[in-house]
Structures are given as C-alpha cells and as structure tokens.
Amino acid sequence: MSIHRKIVMLLILLLMAGCSPVTSDESGDSSAPAVYIENKGSDTMVNLALAWAEAYQQAHPEVQVSVTGGGSGTGIAALLNGTVSIANASRAIKAEEVDTAKASGVEPVEFVVARDAIAVIVNPQNPINQLTLQQISDIYSGKINNWSELGGEDRPIVRLSRETNSGTHVYFLETVLRLGDKKSKILFSMDTLLLPSSEGITAEVRDNPNAIGYDGLGYIIPEVKMLAVAKTGDGSFVLPSVASVNDGTYPVSRDLYMYTDGQPEGGLKQYLDWIVGLQAQDIVTKLGFVPVAAQ
Amino acid sequence: MKEQTPLSERIITRSIQVAGYSSIVFVLLILSFLIREGAPAFFEVPLKELTAIRWYPIENYFGILPLILGSLIVTIGAALIAIPAGVGTAIFISEVAPQWLKEILKPLVEVLAGFPSVMLGFLGILIVSPSLRKLLELPTGLTALTGALLLAGIAIPTIVSISEDAMNTVPRSYREAGWAVGATRWQTIWGVTLPAARSGVLMAIILGVGRSIGETMTVMMVTGNAPVLPLKWNSLFSPVRTMTATIASEMGEVATGSTHYHVLFLIGIILFLISLAVNITASAIVLRHPKRAERILS
Numbered sequence: 296m297s298i299h300r301k302i303v304m305l306l307i308l309l310l311m312a313g314c315s316p317v318t319s320d321e322s323g324d325s326s327a328p329a330v331y332i333e334n335k336g337s338d339t340m341v342n343l344a345l346a347w348a349e350a351y352q353q354a355h356p357e358v359q360v361s362v363t364g365g366g367s368g369t370g371i372a373a374l375l376n377g378t379v380s381i382a383n384a385s386r387a388i389k390a391e392e393v394d395t396a397k398a399s400g401v402e403p404v405e406f407v408v409a410r411d412a413i414a415v416i417v418n419p420q421n422p423i424n425q426l427t428l429q430q431i432s433d434i435y436s437g438k439i440n441n442w443s444e445l446g447g448e449d450r451p452i453v454r455l456s457r458e459t460n461s462g463t464h465v466y467f468l469e470t471v472l473r474l475g476d477k478k479s480k481i482l483f484s485m486d487t488l489l490l491p492s493s494e495g496i497t498a499e500v501r502d503n504p505n506a507i508g509y510d511g512l513g514y515i516i517p518e519v520k521m522l523a524v525a526k527t528g529d530g531s532f533v534l535p536s537v538a539s540v541n542d543g544t545y546p547v548s549r550d551l552y553m554y555t556d557g558q559p560e561g562g563l564k565q566y567l568d569w570i571v572g573l574q575a576q577d578i579v580t581k582l583g584f585v586p587v588a589a590q
Numbered sequence: 591m592k593e594q595t596p597l598s599e600r601i602i603t604r605s606i607q608v609a610g611y612s613s614i615v616f617v618l619l620i621l622s623f624l625i626r627e628g629a630p631a632f633f634e635v636p637l638k639e640l641t642a643i644r645w646y647p648i649e650n651y652f653g654i655l656p657l658i659l660g661s662l663i664v665t666i667g668a669a670l671i672a673i674p675a676g677v678g679t680a681i682f683i684s685e686v687a688p689q690w691l692k693e694i695l696k697p698l699v700e701v702l703a704g705f706p707s708v709m710l711g712f713l714g715i716l717i718v719s720p721s722l723r724k725l726l727e728l729p730t731g732l733t734a735l736t737g738a739l740l741l742a743g744i745a746i747p748t749i750v751s752i753s754e755d756a757m758n759t760v761p762r763s764y765r766e767a768g769w770a771v772g773a774t775r776w777q778t779i780w781g782v783t784l785p786a787a788r789s790g791v792l793m794a795i796i797l798g799v800g801r802s803i804g805e806t807m808t809v810m811m812v813t814g815n816a817p818v819l820p821l822k823w824n825s826l827f828s829p830v831r832t833m834t835a836t837i838a839s840e841m842g843e844v845a846t847g848s849t850h851y852h853v854l855f856l857i858g859i860i861l862f863l864i865s866l867a868v869n870i871t872a873s874a875i876v877l878r879h880p881k882r883a884e885r886i887l888s
Binding site for chain 2: 450451452453458459460464465482483485486487488489490491495498499502503505506
C-alpha cells in the first residue's frame with residue numbers, strides 16, 4: 296500500500312514539473328535592464344551573493360544580477376571562458392588557472408569581499424577551553440576518543456559535523472583534519488555524527504557535555520562555548536572573532552573572493568564598490584560571515 | 591445477445607479500469623526509471639567497494655552496507671516496539687474499553703496518525719534524545735533507538751486504527767461462542783477474536799512498518815547519521831545512518847550523472863525492493879487459502 300502512496304506523490308511531482316515558472320525577464324521586456332551581471336562560483340558564497348544581488352537590484356532596478364553556484368573551480372573556469380562577469384571563489388585563484396587565463400587573454404583581478412571563520416564549539420560544562428589544530432584533527436580522525444586524554448573529564452567524545460555536501464565540511468576536512476596537507480588521506484572517524492543543519496549541531500552541543508562541533512561564526516549561539524585554537528603547540532591560542540579573523544591570527548578562517556576579467560568598469564565597478572561598502576558588509580554579518588576590515 | 595448498458599455506466603467502468611491499470615503502469619515506470627539511473631553504479635563502482643563498510647561519497651567511498659543495516663536496525667527496532675503496543679492498544683479499544691472511552695480513544699489515535707513527521711523529529715531532538723542520553727547514560731542521544739522510538743510513534747496509530755477496525759468486524763456471535771464454552775475474556779480475545787481478525791491485523795502491521803521504513807525526516811533528525819556498521823551488541827544505542835536519510839541529504843547537491851548520483855539511485859532500488867518484498871509477503875499471508883477450520887467457521 297505504501298507503494299500506492301508513493302505513486303500519488305510521483306504523480307503530483309510530475310504534474311508540478313509541467314508547470315514552468317514565470318521568469319521575471321520574460322514579463323518585463325519594456326524596462327530591459329541596462330546592466331546585466333552574471334555571477335557564478337563557490338557554493339559557500341551562493342547565499343551571500345544572492346542576498347547581495349537582491350539588495351542591490353532593489354536599489355538599482357536598471358541592474359540585473361544573476362547568481363549561480365557550482366563550486367569555486369566552475370566559477371573561475373567560466374570567467375576564463377568569458378561566460379561570466381564575476382567568479383565567486385572561496386579559495387584564491389591557483390597558479391595554473393592564472394596561466395590558463397593569460398593564455399586566453401583574460402586578466403583575473405582579485406577582490407576580497409568577505410571572510411569566513413569556522414568556530415570549534417563544546418558544551419559550556421566542558422572544562423576544556425583551548426585546543427591545537429593537531430588535537431582537533433586527532434579528535435575528528437578518531438585518534439583521541441576521551442576528553443580525559445586532553446586533560447578534561449572522563450567522558451567519551453561525540454564528534455559532530457555538517458553533512459558531506461556542505462562546503463564547511465570540505466573546508467574543515469582540508470584545513471583542520473588534514474592540516475592543509477593536500478596529500479593527506481585522513482578522513483573523518485566513521486562514528487562522526489553528520490547533522491543536516493547548523494541548528495542540529497548547536498542544539499546537540501548545547502545539551503550534551505560530551506559533544507564537540509564546528510560551525511560558521513555567524514551560527515554560534517551564546518549557550519555553547521567556543522574554543523580558542525592554536526595553529527601549533529607552541530603558538531598562542533586565539534578565540535574566533537571578527538577582529539582575530541581580520542588580523543589573521545585565528546587559524547581556521549579563509550577569505551572569500553570575487554574575480555573579474557581586468558579592472559571592472561561602469562556598472563560592474565559600481566556593484567563591486569557597493570559590495571565592499573557598509574550596506575553590503577552588513578549583509579555579510581547577518582549571514583554569518585565576517586565582514587572585511589575596510590569599512 | 592448482450593444487454594445494452596447505459597453509456598454513462600460504460601464510461602465509469604472504463605475510467606475505473608484505467609485508474610486500476612495505471613497503478614501497475616506507474617510502478618513499472620518507477621522501477622524502470624530507478625534501474626536506468628541506478629544500474630550504471632554497478633559498472634562504475636566494483637562490487638567489492640559497494641559492499642565495503644565505509645560511506646564517504648565525496649572521496650569516492652561507496653560502501654552501502656552500513657546504510658542498509660542502519661535502515662534495518664531502526665525499522666526492526668520500531669517494529670518490535672510498535673507491534674505489541676499497537677495491537678495491544680487495538681485490543682483494548684475494541685474489546686476491553688467501555689463505550690464512552692472507546693469513543694474518545696479512537697478519534698485521538700486517528701489524529702495522531704496525521705501528525706507531521708517533521709514535528710515528531712523536533713520532539714525527538716528536544717525531548718526524546720536528551721532524556722534517553724541522561725536515562726541510559728549514553729555518549730549521545732542521537733541513536734538508532736531514538737529513531738526506532740519515534741518511528742514506532744509513527745507506526746502505532748496506523749496499526750491501532752486498522753487492527754481495531756478489523757477486530758470490530760468479527761461477529762459478536764464468535765465471542766459469545768467462546769464465552770459459552772467457558773473461555774475467559776482473555777482466552778476469547780487470544781483464541782477467537784484475534785485469529786478471526788488475523789488478516790486485518792497483519793495488514794495493519796505491514797502498513798505501519800511499511801510507513802516507518804520509508805520515513806525520512808524524523809530519522810534524519812534524530813539518528814545522528816553516522817555511517818557506522820551496526821554489528822556490535824550496543825549498536826541500537828549508537829548513531830546510525832539510514833538509506834532514506836542518505837538519499838534525502840545528498841541528492842540535492844549531487845551532480846546529475848555522476849557516480850555518486852548513480853549510487854544514490856542504487857540505494858533507491860534497494861529501498862524499493864525491500865518495500866516490495868514486505869508487500870509481497872503481506873499479500874501472500876493475507877491471500878493464502880484459509881485452513882479447513884476457518885472455512886467451516888466462516
């Protein structure tokens with residue numbers, strides 16, 4: 296019988312697939328936008344880029360910005376092919392990509408538009424206040440299984456992570472678990488809990504004194520405790536904050552970039568200027584990213 | 591010569607026929623779609639890797655064994671809780687409870703059946719999981735048991751409602767016959783009413799359990815989604831990852847046509863086969879020839 300229910304669901308889906316959405320550009324031919332900006336790349340930045348595009352289009356109806364994801368590499372490739380005006384990337388452009396660009400006559404210009412910090416969080420009852428990157432890596436790879444091994448209470452460690460489709464998951468894997476070593480094959484311990492949302496992670500860390508989790512700085516609630524993180528054992532431990540991200544002392548943070556072909560002009564330049572301005576950087580904060588210092 | 595039936599009646603008959611056959615067509619369409627999208631997985635991933643114990647698709651680890659066993663342990667756990675509780679409640683409502691209580695309980699159970707599963711997931715995260723962790727002193731409350739408890743909560747209303755209906759259709763004369771030969775109320779329920787309503791009760795159980803194996807939202811929220819092979823004695827008290835939760839959380843981001851995409855459809859095929867097997871077993875039990883004694887009784 297449950298098969299029957301599934302069939303009904305499928306039918307409804309089929310019917311819905313038949314309805315094509317009415318796109319705004321079809322309806323508004325008379326006031327065709329004067330400037331059309333195509334924006335593609337990093338999935339981490341899609342929400343941010345969309346929020347910017349929406350806010351900007353409200354203030355400037357003559358400009359139309361379209362945003363798509365696909366990943367940083369896809370965005371940069373599209374810029375090199377000349378199909379987009381702005382590439383979003385959550386990593387800096389690679390040397391090989393710059394070479395390819397030069398070969399095809401494209402000159403990528405880099406803009407740091409926001410920053411992203413990942414905070415490592417535990418329950419406030421947990422006496423641990425600071426960890427090195429190596430220790431966090433050992434926890435998540437399954438080498439350390441009890442808080443007492445780190446000088447805490449005798450409690451099992453419950454590892455929380457975002458789902459594998461999350462950009463944050465991949466970033467955490469590369470930067471923390473593998474300590475930035477591209478050749479490293481370290482994986483998350485198999486019993487790492489993969490939670491579907493940031494809220495799931497903060498809820499479990501808030502309730503469970505055994506848990507350790509990580510999340511974007513903007514998602515952290517006051518009921519959980521952020522850990523100070525040191526890059527190496529003899530280095531200093533730094534708490535994540537807008538200030539420590541901007542001066543580069545907090546190790547688990549990255550810049551978010553936009554790339555254009557050559558110095559931008561006209562409407563494109565106005566848009567990029569607006570993005571590093573106060574109003575757009577306010578949106579950055581609201582979405583849980585760290586605004587760039589210049590404001 | 592055949593008698594001429596009115597046109598309207600012939601139209602109605604035809605449309606009912608079409609509706610009936612279309613369900614077969616749709617099942618076949620779904621199956622062929624699943625196979626078309628899922629079968630390439632067999633060519634892209636060696637069987638040895640598919641049956642490995644590690645599921646980490648972004649680094650090309652496609653071991654689906656933990657997911658299958660994860661789904662099974664949660665569903666079996668839910669069935670073990672839901673069947674006795676559900677059938678017991680149905681017996682109470684149908685055979686034991688006084689009329690006025692029956693009239694309150696039955697609609698209440700039916701309201702429960704319509705409870706959205708995402709709300710159940712919320713209850714699970716906020717209440718069931720923390721209480722289980724404190725009560726059983728577990729490292730985390732996001733476990734297979736939490737999922738099983740909540741899925742039982744989904745299955746129980748279905749089981750109660752349908753098996754209560756089935757028991758209601760057992761004629762009163764059966765029970766009176768039981769009492770007449772000196773059987774107690776319990777003996778009559780166990781020996782007469784329940785066997786007489788057997789096929790309905792079985793159907794209720796299959797529907798209830800079938801609903802829980804396909805349930806996605808609740809298990810995704812409360813089982814922790816860690817793809818661990820649940821083979822240890824305490825696996826029920828550890829996090830697991832189910833097939834449905836895997837499809838739900840990964841399908842949205844996967845590139846169409848990639849290996850990962852094909853493997854997710856393969857998981858869909860496995861889910862389909864499991865629910866097909868459950869349904870075939872159910873119809874086999876319900877439709878099998880009644881025993882001689884039952885034929886005489888009915």
